[in-house]
Amino acid sequence: MKEKRYNSENFKREKPLSSSKIHLSKAAFTLSAPDIRRLPADAGIEVAFAGRSNAGKSSALNTLTNQRGLARISKTPGRTQLINVFEVAENRRLIDLPGYGFAQVPLAMKKKWQKALGEYLEKRQCLKGLVILMDIRHPLKDLDMDLIQWAADSDLPVLALLTKCDKLSQGKRSSEVLAVKKVLESLNADIKVQAFSSLKYTGKEQADGVICEWLEQEAEEYLLPDENDSDDVDEFTK
Ligand SMILES: Nc1nc2c(ncn2[C@@H]2O[C@H](COP(=O)(O)OP(=O)(O)OP(=O)(O)O)[C@@H](O)[C@H]2O)c(=O)[nH]1
Numbered sequence: 001m002k003e004k005r006y007n008s009e010n011f012k013r014e015k016p017l018s019s020s021k022i023h024l025s026k027a028a029f030t031l032s033a034p035d036i037r038r039l040p041a042d043a044g045i046e047v048a049f050a051g052r053s054n055a056g057k058s059s060a061l062n063t064l065t066n067q068r069g070l071a072r073i074s075k076t077p078g079r080t081q082l083i084n085v086f087e088v089a090e091n092r093r094l095i096d097l098p099g100y101g102f103a104q105v106p107l108a109m110k111k112k113w114q115k116a117l118g119e120y121l122e123k124r125q126c127l128k129g130l131v132i133l134m135d136i137r138h139p140l141k142d143l144d145m146d147l148i149q150w151a152a153d154s155d156l157p158v159l160a161l162l163t164k165c166d167k168l169s170q171g172k173r174s175s176e177v178l179a180v181k182k183v184l185e186s187l188n189a190d191i192k193v194q195a196f197s198s199l200k201y202t203g204k205e206q207a208d209g210v211i212c213e214w215l216e217q218e219a220e221e222y223l224l225p226d227e228n229d230s231d232d233v234d235e236f237t238k
């Protein structure tokens with residue numbers, strides 16, 4: 001039998017989504033996975049939410065999907081320790097990733113979930129956009145920069161959401177956004193920066209626009225082993 005997987009000639013274009021408009025409010029919880037082996041098949045398109053613990057990832061997911069209780073929010077940093085999957089449309093998913101950079105967590109636990117995070121980012125082929133959330137009062141910490149640099153090097157588009165912007169005055173907010181834009185422009189990559197508040201819905205429309213555009217792209221899929229395989233067809237028609 002011919003080698004079919006991992007060969008660019010064997011890609012096919014998935015048909016455009018039947019209803020091409022994505023609505024994030026359709027998001028529904030699918031599953032929580034401790035590592036990438038328990039995730040749904042690596043097909044379609046995923047947009048993942050990443051950031052330091054307590055940056056506001058789960059809150060942003062709830063705001064963007066208009067669903068208060070979709071992702072679990074906590075005052076205790078380190079709440080999201082699993083990879084949480086929310087399906088928005090067929091083969092289109094939002095992913096709430098475990099937060100990084102929280103010191104007061106036992107080392108063994110931290111190692112386990114940081115490994116899941118690293119594996120997800122490196123191996124997940126259907127990951128087509130990364131939302132990186134940073135508290136607007138403390139953006140661009142070392143681990144944030146590592147992640148942004150990695151995404152830039154991997155040609156993965158980034159939306160940097162500067163969260164909890166309701167905590168700053170309008171003037172301070174604008175100057176923070178400008179400062180972050182200036183640093184990230186130097187990376188020469190597809191990175192957008194947006195002030196965001198889950199509380200006040202600031203930046204919701206802009207973030208929704210970027211995420212939906214990513215999700216509405218056509219996805220590339222591997223052919224299934226038996227599909228369109230003339231050798232196999234011959235076997236059955238002889
Ligand atoms: N004022 C304000 N507080 C926010 C906002 N977004 C999140 N918070 C608060 O920040 C805390 C952490 O929010 P989460 O959404 O749970 O953060 P997370 O990044 O998912 O945290 P982990 O799952 O621990 O990584 C909660 O107390 C939220 O209520 C916001 O836009 N404004």
Ligand SMILES: [Mg+2]
Nearest residue numbers: 057058079080
């Ligand atoms: Mg969370």
